[in-house]
Amino acid sequence: MNKCLRFTIKILSATLMLAFAFAATITYSLAYELPEYVKVGLRYGITAVNLAAIETDQGLQFGTLERETFTLISDLKGAKSISAKIQDGKLVISDANDTILEQVEANVVCCLIASNSADGGIIRFNNVPYRGSIVLRQDSAGKITVINRLGLEDYLYGVLHQEMSQSNPLEALKAQAIAARSFTTIRMGAHSKEGFDVCPNTHCQVYKGYGGEYPKTNQAVDETRNLLMYCDGALVQAYYHKNSGGHTENSENVWFAALPYLRGVSDPYSPIYPWSANFTADSIQSLLTAGGYNTGVVQAININERTEADGVLSLEIKGEQGNVKLEKEKIRSILGATVIKSLNFQVIKPSEQSISLQGASQSESNSGEITILSSDGTMNQVAIGDVYVSNGKETNRLQDGQASPSGFTFSGFGYGHRLGMSQDGAIAMANQGIGYEDILKFYYANIEIK
Numbered sequence: 311m312n313k314c315l316r317f318t319i320k321i322l323s324a325t326l327m328l329a330f331a332f333a334a335t336i337t338y339s340l341a342y343e344l345p346e347y348v349k350v351g352l353r354y355g356i357t358a359v360n361l362a363a364i365e366t367d368q369g370l371q372f373g374t375l376e377r378e379t380f381t382l383i384s385d386l387k388g389a390k391s392i393s394a395k396i397q398d399g400k401l402v403i404s405d406a407n408d409t410i411l412e413q414v415e416a417n418v419v420c421c422l423i424a425s426n427s428a429d430g431g432i433i434r435f436n437n438v439p440y441r442g443s444i445v446l447r448q449d450s451a452g453k454i455t456v457i458n459r460l461g462l463e464d465y466l467y468g469v470l471h472q473e474m475s476q477s478n479p480l481e482a483l484k485a486q487a488i489a490a491r492s493f494t495t496i497r498m499g500a501h502s503k504e505g506f507d508v509c510p511n512t513h514c515q516v517y518k519g520y521g522g523e524y525p526k527t528n529q530a531v532d533e534t535r536n537l538l539m540y541c542d543g544a545l546v547q548a549y550y551h552k553n554s555g556g557h558t559e560n561s562e563n564v565w566f567a568a569l570p571y572l573r574g575v576s577d578p579y580s581p582i583y584p585w586s587a588n589f590t591a592d593s594i595q596s597l598l599t600a601g602g603y604n605t606g607v608v609q610a611i612n613i614n615e616r617t618e619a620d621g622v623l624s625l626e627i628k629g630e631q632g633n634v635k636l637e638k639e640k641i642r643s644i645l646g647a648t649v650i651k652s653l654n655f656q657v658i659k660p661s662e663q664s665i666s667l668q669g670a671s672q673s674e675s676n677s678g679e680i681t682i683l684s685s686d687g688t689m690n691q692v693a694i695g696d697v698y699v700s701n702g703k704e705t706n707r708l709q710d711g712q713a714s715p716s717g718f719t720f721s722g723f724g725y726g727h728r729l730g731m732s733q734d735g736a737i738a739m740a741n742q743g744i745g746y747e748d749i750l751k752f753y754y755a756n757i758e759i760k
């Protein structure tokens with residue numbers, strides 16, 4: 311049994327596993343048919359609303375939604391602008407004059423569709439335009455969860471530019487469209503407990519509705535319509551990130567089990583993306599405390615283990631009252647994933663921030679500048695932070711000693727979890743004339759696009 315198959319079986323439902331026991335010929339991709347509709351939670355939980363204002367240009371159809379089946383109730387007397395609120399435990403729909411048009415019991419899920427939706431009619435919720443329909447359901451706190459329900463391709467129109475700007479080359483956008491479509495298809499139901507499939511934030515994918523669409527990103531969706539990535543018949547969990555920092559990572563070195571298509575590759579396409587972050591010992595201690603770890607005053611930070619792709623596997627933080635070992639992405643989730651931009655980093659204490667080059671005498675970095683002697687004999691003064699030193703395998707940025715005296719500097723390359731496609735790399739490949747299929751096959755191993 312190959313790796314993909316093994317993984318797929320793990321995540322298949324118990325029902326399908328049972329079916330498998332009796333019907334060995336079943337195909338696994340059946341579990342991942344393209345969804346007809348995607349339900350995006352617009353307002354839910356603490357953002358659920360007391361009042362939802364809904365408008366169209368040509369009127370509405372009002373009905374119920376039960377198990378994905380829409381049942382028409384009325385056209386709301388031709389009203390183009392309505393409001394929904396909870397009153398006496400019921401969800402009440404009123405027109406602009408506050409005349410009640412419909413009211414339904416708490417457990418009924420309502421659905422509003424633009425009467426001209428078949429012709430691309432747009433529906434607006436709180437003045438933001440959306441394709442498809444707006445679904446309203448009363449939550450346990452007596453507020454309204456607002457959901458946008460629309461076709462998969464229509465949903466991708468509203469996602470693509472948010473995940474990769476429409477100013478980028480078409481082939482990169484097409485690669486992004488297929489990655490986003492595969493990611494969505496496998497993520498359906500991620501928020502099922504809240505009554506929808508995906509949220510509109512980075513937790514799933516950023517979605518801005520009709521107002522977030524552009525002709526070029528829509529073209530990229532259209533030109534890859536229905537295409538997904540598979541590995542041995544199983545749909546690919548198409549994780550992507552901003553910049554690989556020169557090497558992507560194996561999935562097991564970041565989060566979880568080894569996936570046969572999320573293998574680290576040396577990435578010459580992603581432009582150099584250096585970052586650094588300074589922490590005081592106090593701020594690290596506070597972050598650890600917030601994460602449930604008690605180290606007391608932080609005294610030392612050591613990298614215990616690295617991956618072949620230079621990712622930190624294990625970081626040990628030593629404190630007066632105890633030591634903590636953080637592994638893989640836990641490091642970024644505790645210290646801040648937007649600050650520790652990737653796991654390809656090193657940690658420098660200010661006292662260690664001197665320059666050491668093989669074959670050269672050591673010099674302290676007090677001035678913030680360094681003199682570079684080139685092979686032709688010319689000498690140049692440059693800021694230390696602009697100097698990179700490479701031994702052919704890894705590239706490090708020289709530090710300028712600006713850290714707090716009692717703190718630590720984290721310095722690294724790349725942005726994101728470094729799994730699957732590097733968006734910056736995909737853009738660079740497209741700029742070199744490489745097509746979307748080759749871009750995807752470079753970042754995801756052993757895949758088929760169909």
Ligand SMILES: [Zn+2]
Binds near residue numbers: 513
């Ligand atoms: Zn989400």
